[in-house]
Each structure stands twice: as C-alpha cells, then as structure tokens.
Amino acid sequence: MDLLFPTGPGDQPRVDALSFDWPPAQARDRSCYRGLTPLDAHDAGVFFGRDAALGEALDALRGVKARGGVFILLGGEGAGKTSFLCAGLAPRLAREGLAPLILRRAEDGGLDALASAIAARSAAPAPQIRAAIDSGADALRPLLKTLAEKDGAPLVIAIDQAEDLFSDKHRADSRKLLSLLNALVDGGDPAVVVLYAIRPSALEKLQRDAASTQTGARLYALPALSRADLRAIIEGPLQRLPSGGLRIEPDLVDAMLDDAEAAAAPPLPLLAFALDQLLRLRRPDSALCLSDYERIGRLSGCLDAAGDRVLGVGAEGRPPDYEVRLSLLKRGLIPWLAGCDAQDGAARRRVATEKEIPATSLPLIERLAQEGLVRRLTETAEPSFELVHDAVFTYWKLLRNLLADAPRPGPAMERLKQASSDWDRNARAPERVTHAGSLLEQAEQLYAQPDALALLDSTDRAYLVACRERENREKDKTPLVPRVEVEPRRRELVAERRERTARGGGLAWVGMVAALALAGFAGWKWQMLEQQQRAGDARLARAENAIEAAILSGDKLLGELAQNLATANGAEARSMRDAVTKLADQQERLADEPAVGARLRRTQSVGLNVVAGARLMTGDHSRALAAAQKSVLLMQALTTSDASNVGWRRDLSVSYETLGDAQLAARDTDGAIASYRSDLTIAKTLASAAPDNAQWRWDMSVSQEKLGDAQLARGELQKALESYGESRATREALLAAEPKNRKWERALARSYERIGAALAQKHDTAGATAAFEGALEIYQRMARADPADAQTLLSSIVPRWRLAGLDRPRARALLGPALEILEKLAAEGRLAEDKREWLDRVKSELAALDPPSTPTQ
Structure with missing residues (x-):
C-alpha cells in the first residue's frame, strides 16, 4: 500500500460531525459549546464548519507516502488549529485505525509530552519509555511499532502548537525532539508521519530545524471561515x-x-x-x-464584559472599590498567569500554582475561571491556573492595558536568558558560565523583583547557582558568602554524594544540590541585608524582597524534597531525610530574620508552615510544633494590625491548621482540637462572606475533616461523626457545582471513609458498611472515567479492605479485585515501594479465607 488511506470507490469515510456520536459516552453532560477551551476528540460530534477543510487536509495526508514523511498544518492565531487537529483530524484518523499520538504543551521542549503521549497508549513502564526516547530513533521504533493499530500502517505523531518548540526556553530539549523526529521519518518500521500544527510566523524555523521538511513535506493551510x-x-x-x-x-x-x-x-x-x-x-x-x-457586549465586547463582571462592573457602573479590585486582579494575573517574553517581548501565557498567586488575588482568579477566561488545571501535581487561550491577549482590552503598563524585562534579564540558554544548549559546560562580577550581581538582583522572579525558570536558576559557585571559588580573598555558612555544607554535600555513588543508588541529587546552593545564596543575601540596613529604607525594602524571594524558592524545594521522602526507603530515605532537615534549618533561619515589611513577615509565616510540614515528614514532632507556633504568632500579629485583610485571615487559618497537625502528631489532642476549631472559625467566616468562592468552601471542608480527626483520636466518636458529616455535606455541594473536579470527588470519598471508620468504632456495622460502600462507589466511578489513574485504583483498595472486615461472606469478592489491581500495577511498574506490602497482605488475607465452595460430584 503506497498511500496513507484507501482511495478506492466507496472507501472514503465520512468526515462530517453527524457521523460521530453525541453526546460522547464518556461525558453525557458535556456542553455543545466549549468557549475558548479547544475542542478535543470528545467533541468530534459537534465539530462543525470545517467539513471541506477536513476533506482537503485528509486528501493532502493521503499524499504522504507509507514510508513516512512530514505534514504541516498551517494556521494563524485564532484559526482553530488545535480543535481542527484534536476534534477534526484525530478522531477521523482513529476511525481508520490511525489514531495519532498528540503532543500537547511542547513549550518544555516536547520530550516529556512525547513520553506522556506514548505512556497513554502503551503498557510499557514510564522509565522504559523515557529511556527509549533518550536513546534515539532505533531504540524507540520497537516501542512505536506496538502502537501501530494495523500491520503496515504508519504511525502518526502530531505536535500541537509546534511554534513553542522554537522558544529559547528548553531549547536543548526541543532540538533533541526535532532530531529524533527527523530520524523517525527517514525510514524504518513502523513508518512515521510527523504532523506539525504551527503558526506561519514559525514556519521558517521549522523548515530550518526539521531537515525532512526540505523534501517531501506536505503543507496544508487552514482557509478562512466563510x-x-x-x-x-x-x-x-x-x-x-x-x-x-x-x-x-x-x-x-x-x-x-x-x-x-x-x-x-x-x-x-x-x-x-x-x-x-x-x-x-x-x-x-x-x-x-x-x-x-x-x-x-456582542462579539467585540464579550471578553471585556466578562472581565467587567469579575470586577463588579454592572449597569450602574463601577463599584466604589473598583480600583482596589483592579489592583488585586493585576497582582494575580501579572506575572503569574500573563507576561512578556524576555527575548521578543511577545505576550505569553504561564501556568501558576495556587500557592504562587497572591492569596488576596485568588478569589478574583477563581471568578475569572467561572467566567471562562481562566481554566483550572486538574492534571497538574497541585492546583494550578492558566489563561484559557492566547486570544485573550488580542480581544481582552483590560489585559492588554495591564500588560502595557507592566515593567518589561530589562537588559539584565535578556543577557541572563541568552547566557543560560547557551549554557544549557552546550551541555552546561563550565566554560559557558559567563556571568561574573557586576554582571552577576545585576542578574542576582532579579531575585528581588517579583515580576522578574516569575520569568526565571529552572535553567536560569541553575545557571545563576553555577555562576555564583564559580565566583566564590575565584574570589577567595573577599567571598560574597561567609565561609562559615557555606563551606561546611559544601563539604557535607561532597561526602554524601560520594557515599551515595558508592552505594550505586538512584537518588536524584539535583534537588539537593540546588537546595544547598540556595542555602549559600541566601547567606549572601543576609550579608547584603546588613549592608542595606545601613544604607537606608529604600535599600532595606529591596533587601527584604531578596529574602522573600529566597524563602519562596526554598519553600518550593523543601516541599518537593519532603514529598519525595514520603516514598523513599532504606538508605535513600536516610539521605533524603538529611537533605530535608538541612534545608528546613536554613528556611527557619530565614524566617527568624528581623522583618520590617508586612509582606516579608507574611512570607516568613508561610515558610514556617512549610518547615513544620517537612519536619513532620522526618518525624521531628517537637521542632515541627515550634515552627507552627511561630507561624501562628506572626500571622496573629499581622491580622491584628489589619483585620480587614482577607488574605491574611486565610493565612492565619492555614497556620492554625498546621499547628493542629503538629499537635496531633505529638499526641496533644486537646491542643489540636483547639487549633482546628480556630482554623474552622475563620474558614466558616470567609466562606459565609463569599458563598461563590469555591476555594474557601473547600478550605472549610478540610478544617471540618481535620477537627473530626482530632475528635476521633480523643475518642469523641459522636462529635467526630458530626464534623465528618459537615465536611461531607460541604464537599457534596462543591461537587454538585463542579462534577468533573477529581480532587473534590476524591475528597468526598475520603469523607465517606472517615465516617465509616468512626461508625465501625461505634460498632454500627450497617452504617459503616454503607459509608465504605459509598467511598468504593466513588472510586469505581473515577476509575471508569480514567482507567489509567493509579492513585484512584490504589485508593479503592482501602474501602475494599474495610468492607471485607465488616462483611466476611463477601470478603473474597471484595479482595479478589483488590489483588487484581495491585498485581496489574506491579506488573506495569506503577506500584510504589511503600505499597508493595499491600500486595502481600491481600494475598495473605485471601489465603486465610475458606476456599471457594465447589459443587458436589
């Protein structure tokens, strides 16, 4: 077969939307209008207006030979390339047994996106997939061959928004991906067709870097809509x-x-x-x-009208506090969700976690999500937000004006970006570390500018650390970082790395190196603070900004290390625990620094909460308790100075919650109950004042649940049941308003589990059984919606266990599927080490049951 698709009489498949089911079986309540959210394969049945273009594009694809090649889908901003690819071409190719691998969000270089796309279709473990990608085309082809749906058929790899591959950020990974794709289309089994969906402005770069586009590439330009x-x-x-x-x-x-x-x-x-x-x-x-x-506002004003509603603008005009709201909105949007590229000055969308966005701005960001201008990301490791589409930069006048007034990246940022990109592109060679002296100081001062700080990615930060270390080595006479602070840590790090290398383990030391480098960097900032204090208030403010930036960076690293510690074992766990302890010590010293500005004191309080959580992970309950108590004291002082600051009140609520966690871990149930009650009082007040604020209602549900945990630990079963019941009711209301929120759905299942545990302690077998059945039903529903979600599959084991203990006649029927889940995850390499004991435990419990009855002969 020479052509990509059959072209004989009667072989042409229908391309119109009516040939697809609607609504899709996986989402019966799906809206037929998706707003600015691009359409995907679920929306094939409502993808109208492009039938002629689909026919032409498929005809052009038929011209791509079975031996592989390149197909370019060209369309400007707002042409609908993503929807055309995902809701148009992809489902029609899938119907012919040629479902493409679609790489989304390739701005990180695309290698991770390729690995994720393969993992979604392959049974191979994730490490094996990544190893094959890193090894090159010859190693990857056998894996791709298993994904080809028909013998002799090509495999289509589609890159959405391919222009992102040519940004300076992660340029080295982009080059690796393009080189890999070039090798794949040059021949081999299976034949590979690479489809690039790209803007015209980036076409020249694609033709330069994707060598195969010089010969044999097919290009299809999306026509204007009639x-x-x-x-x-x-x-x-x-x-x-x-x-x-x-x-x-x-x-x-x-x-x-x-x-x-x-x-x-x-x-x-x-x-x-x-x-x-x-x-x-x-x-x-x-x-x-x-x-x-x-x-x-009709077509031209609909985005502006949505933004006005967020700011409270109505028929009667602007509200009295309009300027305050506008200021908060700007702080929440820029630079966290929107900013200008340091290289070309073009507006860029960014993904920001909920923690990064200022707490006082978060309610307005939530309102933007309700209006369809921002979307909440559920596939990220923690709650995150993103502007829904690049079109907001074109059509939302307010955002354009805010960006126009925002400070642009200066020469220092441009030089840093160029140097870090060059360093990364050349395998981070030491000779490419070029910032030194005053040039390095200018670059490091970017840490003191929140707008600039958001533009620094991991490559930029690593480059600055490398520059600072080189500068310190070459200036032994007057080191910028006090040796008493840095050198012992550096010697410890070298010894630990040697020990780890001798063991031959796989601990990712990059995080620890960065953490300890940050410790030295922070030490330099302390020295700078002392100089700034002598120089005057203006410089003091800049110095406090620098300390705040160091705390925020350290918080992120500490959180990541503590999370990794939760799944580490043996020697790896000991090394990881040491790393967490050292960085927590460093963060606590930063939090103890004298602070004049309220913003720094608030950041110190938040940092102490992170420290407390990390120390709980290491088992150091007494120091966790001390850090949490200091956090509460800091936030109490701030809220007393300004009781109207809603963001600070929410921060105080979180501090009380952290204190309760530390007290409960230390078995101080009375203290924990008191702290959780203080937390809940604030959470209820905030939720009542803004009933449409889903985040605050979620906070309230967590406070209710934690109070129940403390009451259960003290043996107050009825009170615990009341608290758990309130939490469940809050979460049911949240989920009713947003049924697809998997975080809330999982939390609701957890509420049922806690209620079941409390009822079991009361010897209410029927009630406990009903509660655990409710939890299991939720997990099963979630697993049906996403069968590949290992976390949901593992969560479903717990209610099965509890039900097996409550209902022995059904124990085998409950534990049998649990064993199947665990064995499947273990075979796929997706069962964490700390969960492998579950596998042995389930097998043991099944073996202890009476054998299944057999008919008498």
Missing part, C-alpha cells in the same frame, strides 16, 4: 441536542454573523466565547436570544 462555515459552527451543535432541547433566535444568528464578518481579527475565538456566555446566561426552557447577546 459565512456559511460560521453559521454551521453556530447552528450545527444544536442539531445534536434532543428535539426542543435548545433553540437559538434567527435574529441572533444573523447578528453574530454580521459581527463576525466585520471583525478585524479572526472571529472564531470570539464566536466560541460568546456562544458559551449565552449558554451560561440562558434561563431554563428559553432560547439563546438577541437581548442576552446585547447584554454580553
């Missing part, structure tokens, strides 16, 4: 709903089409956002109507 195409996009999805389910006024359709044709930029993003907004405003049993379209 009025008929736009009409299909508006009206088509309504055809898939039950008869009478949703209507749209003809006048509204005409008005939207007129506005789209008059738009200065591609109208597709605005059209998608406006339709989603209209759907949100629609009253039950009513149509999408022209009057609502006017309310949302």
Whole structure:
C-alpha cells in the first residue's frame, strides 16, 4: 500500500460531525459549546464548519507516502488549529485505525509530552519509555511499532502548537525532539508521519530545524471561515441536542454573523466565547436570544464584559472599590498567569500554582475561571491556573492595558536568558558560565523583583547557582558568602554524594544540590541585608524582597524534597531525610530574620508552615510544633494590625491548621482540637462572606475533616461523626457545582471513609458498611472515567479492605479485585515501594479465607 488511506470507490469515510456520536459516552453532560477551551476528540460530534477543510487536509495526508514523511498544518492565531487537529483530524484518523499520538504543551521542549503521549497508549513502564526516547530513533521504533493499530500502517505523531518548540526556553530539549523526529521519518518500521500544527510566523524555523521538511513535506493551510462555515459552527451543535432541547433566535444568528464578518481579527475565538456566555446566561426552557447577546457586549465586547463582571462592573457602573479590585486582579494575573517574553517581548501565557498567586488575588482568579477566561488545571501535581487561550491577549482590552503598563524585562534579564540558554544548549559546560562580577550581581538582583522572579525558570536558576559557585571559588580573598555558612555544607554535600555513588543508588541529587546552593545564596543575601540596613529604607525594602524571594524558592524545594521522602526507603530515605532537615534549618533561619515589611513577615509565616510540614515528614514532632507556633504568632500579629485583610485571615487559618497537625502528631489532642476549631472559625467566616468562592468552601471542608480527626483520636466518636458529616455535606455541594473536579470527588470519598471508620468504632456495622460502600462507589466511578489513574485504583483498595472486615461472606469478592489491581500495577511498574506490602497482605488475607465452595460430584 503506497498511500496513507484507501482511495478506492466507496472507501472514503465520512468526515462530517453527524457521523460521530453525541453526546460522547464518556461525558453525557458535556456542553455543545466549549468557549475558548479547544475542542478535543470528545467533541468530534459537534465539530462543525470545517467539513471541506477536513476533506482537503485528509486528501493532502493521503499524499504522504507509507514510508513516512512530514505534514504541516498551517494556521494563524485564532484559526482553530488545535480543535481542527484534536476534534477534526484525530478522531477521523482513529476511525481508520490511525489514531495519532498528540503532543500537547511542547513549550518544555516536547520530550516529556512525547513520553506522556506514548505512556497513554502503551503498557510499557514510564522509565522504559523515557529511556527509549533518550536513546534515539532505533531504540524507540520497537516501542512505536506496538502502537501501530494495523500491520503496515504508519504511525502518526502530531505536535500541537509546534511554534513553542522554537522558544529559547528548553531549547536543548526541543532540538533533541526535532532530531529524533527527523530520524523517525527517514525510514524504518513502523513508518512515521510527523504532523506539525504551527503558526506561519514559525514556519521558517521549522523548515530550518526539521531537515525532512526540505523534501517531501506536505503543507496544508487552514482557509478562512466563510459565512456559511460560521453559521454551521453556530447552528450545527444544536442539531445534536434532543428535539426542543435548545433553540437559538434567527435574529441572533444573523447578528453574530454580521459581527463576525466585520471583525478585524479572526472571529472564531470570539464566536466560541460568546456562544458559551449565552449558554451560561440562558434561563431554563428559553432560547439563546438577541437581548442576552446585547447584554454580553456582542462579539467585540464579550471578553471585556466578562472581565467587567469579575470586577463588579454592572449597569450602574463601577463599584466604589473598583480600583482596589483592579489592583488585586493585576497582582494575580501579572506575572503569574500573563507576561512578556524576555527575548521578543511577545505576550505569553504561564501556568501558576495556587500557592504562587497572591492569596488576596485568588478569589478574583477563581471568578475569572467561572467566567471562562481562566481554566483550572486538574492534571497538574497541585492546583494550578492558566489563561484559557492566547486570544485573550488580542480581544481582552483590560489585559492588554495591564500588560502595557507592566515593567518589561530589562537588559539584565535578556543577557541572563541568552547566557543560560547557551549554557544549557552546550551541555552546561563550565566554560559557558559567563556571568561574573557586576554582571552577576545585576542578574542576582532579579531575585528581588517579583515580576522578574516569575520569568526565571529552572535553567536560569541553575545557571545563576553555577555562576555564583564559580565566583566564590575565584574570589577567595573577599567571598560574597561567609565561609562559615557555606563551606561546611559544601563539604557535607561532597561526602554524601560520594557515599551515595558508592552505594550505586538512584537518588536524584539535583534537588539537593540546588537546595544547598540556595542555602549559600541566601547567606549572601543576609550579608547584603546588613549592608542595606545601613544604607537606608529604600535599600532595606529591596533587601527584604531578596529574602522573600529566597524563602519562596526554598519553600518550593523543601516541599518537593519532603514529598519525595514520603516514598523513599532504606538508605535513600536516610539521605533524603538529611537533605530535608538541612534545608528546613536554613528556611527557619530565614524566617527568624528581623522583618520590617508586612509582606516579608507574611512570607516568613508561610515558610514556617512549610518547615513544620517537612519536619513532620522526618518525624521531628517537637521542632515541627515550634515552627507552627511561630507561624501562628506572626500571622496573629499581622491580622491584628489589619483585620480587614482577607488574605491574611486565610493565612492565619492555614497556620492554625498546621499547628493542629503538629499537635496531633505529638499526641496533644486537646491542643489540636483547639487549633482546628480556630482554623474552622475563620474558614466558616470567609466562606459565609463569599458563598461563590469555591476555594474557601473547600478550605472549610478540610478544617471540618481535620477537627473530626482530632475528635476521633480523643475518642469523641459522636462529635467526630458530626464534623465528618459537615465536611461531607460541604464537599457534596462543591461537587454538585463542579462534577468533573477529581480532587473534590476524591475528597468526598475520603469523607465517606472517615465516617465509616468512626461508625465501625461505634460498632454500627450497617452504617459503616454503607459509608465504605459509598467511598468504593466513588472510586469505581473515577476509575471508569480514567482507567489509567493509579492513585484512584490504589485508593479503592482501602474501602475494599474495610468492607471485607465488616462483611466476611463477601470478603473474597471484595479482595479478589483488590489483588487484581495491585498485581496489574506491579506488573506495569506503577506500584510504589511503600505499597508493595499491600500486595502481600491481600494475598495473605485471601489465603486465610475458606476456599471457594465447589459443587458436589
């Protein structure tokens, strides 16, 4: 077979949306309008307006020979490339047994995205996949061959937003990926077709770096949407709903089409956002109507209107506190979610964790998510946010103005970015460490600027550490970092690394090296603080900013190390525990530094909470308790000075919670209950003041649950049940408003488990059984939605265990599936070491049961 697809008479598959099911079986309540969120394979049944383009693109793909090649999907900003690829081409290719591997978010270089895409389709363990990628095309081909769905068929690898591969950030990884893809398309089994979805502005770079594009590449440019195409996009999805389910006024359709044709930029993003907004405003049993379209500002003003609603702007105008809200919104958006590229000054979206965004700005970011301008990421390790689409930079005037007023990266940032990129691209060779003297000092002062700090990625930070270490080695006469602080730690690190190398273990020392380097860097900052204090208040403020930046960086490293400690064993655990202890000591010294500014004192309090949590992980309960107590004292003083500061009150609530954790670990149940009650009092007050703030209601549910834990530890079963019941009710309400939130769904299952445990202690077997059944039902539902989620599969083991103990006749039926889950995860290399004892325990319990009865012969 020479062509990618069959082309004989009658062989051409249908490409129209009506040939796909809707709603999808995996998401029966899915909205037919997705706003600015790109469509994916689930939305193939409502992907209208591109039938002709799909036919043309598939015809062009047929011209790619079976021996492999390159296909370029070209489209400008707002053309809908991602939806065309994921909801258009991908499901139609999948229907022919050619489902592509789609690499999303390739801005990290793309290697991780390739590994994730393969892992989603392969039974191979993740380390094996990454090793094959790192080894090159010859090592990767056997793994890719297992993914080809038909003998002799090519494997399609699609890179969405391929322009991200050509940013200076992670450039070395991008080059490796492009080199790997070039080798794959040059021949071998299976044949590989690489599909790049890319903007015209990056096409020249692709042609330069992807060698195979010079010969044999096929290019398809997405055409502009006609009025008929736009009409299909508006009206088509309504055809898939039950008869009478949703209507749209003809006048509204005409008005939207007129506005789209008059738009200065591609109208597709605005059209998608406006339709989603209209759907949100629609009253039950009513149509999408022209009057609502006017309310949302029509096509050109719909994003601005959504932003105004977040700021409280209504028909009566701006609220009295508009400027305060605007300031908080700017602090939450810039630089954490939006900023300008240090190289070309272009606006860029960024992913920010919930912890990075200022607490006082977080409620407004949550409101942006409710309005569809920001999306909450559930696939990240911790709660995170991201602007929903690049189109917000084009169409949301307020954001454009905020970015225009924001400080631009200066020459120091540009030089640092260029140097760190060059260093990373050349295998981090020592001779590429070029910052020294005043140039290094200018670069290090970026740590004192929050706007600049957000632009520094891990490569930049590692480069600065390398520069500082080199500078210290070469300036022995007047070291910037006091030797009493740094050199003993450096000697300890060298000894520990030698010991670890001799054991031949696999501990990732990079994190520890960075942590200890940060300790030296912080020591230098302390010295600078003393100099700044003598120089005046302005310099003192800059110095406090530097200490704050050091604390924030240390918090992140300490959190990562403590998390790794939770799954470490043996000698690795001992080494990791030492690393956590050293960095916690360093962070605690930073928190003890005299602070004038309220912001630094707040950061010190937050840092002490991180220290307390890390010390609990190492088993040092007394020092964890001391750190938590200091955190509470700091936040009490701040909230007393400004009782109206909602963010500080939330911080105080978290400090009380951390103190309760430390007290409970130290078996001080009375103290823990008192701390958790203080935490809950604040959480309830905040949640009552802002009932639409889901985060604060979530905080309240955690406080209720932790109070129940302490009450259960003290033997107050009925009080514990009441607290657990309140937490469950709060989470059920949250989940009802956002049914797809897996974090809340998992937490609700945990509430049922805690209720079951308390009822079991009360010898209420029937009630405990019902509670554990409720938890198991949730985990099973989550597993059906995402069968590859190992965490959910493991969580489902616990209620099975408890139910087996409560209902012995069903024990075999409950533990049998548990054994299957554990054996499957172990075979796939996804069962953590600390969970392997579960496997032995389940086998032992099954063996202890009576053998299954057999019919009498």
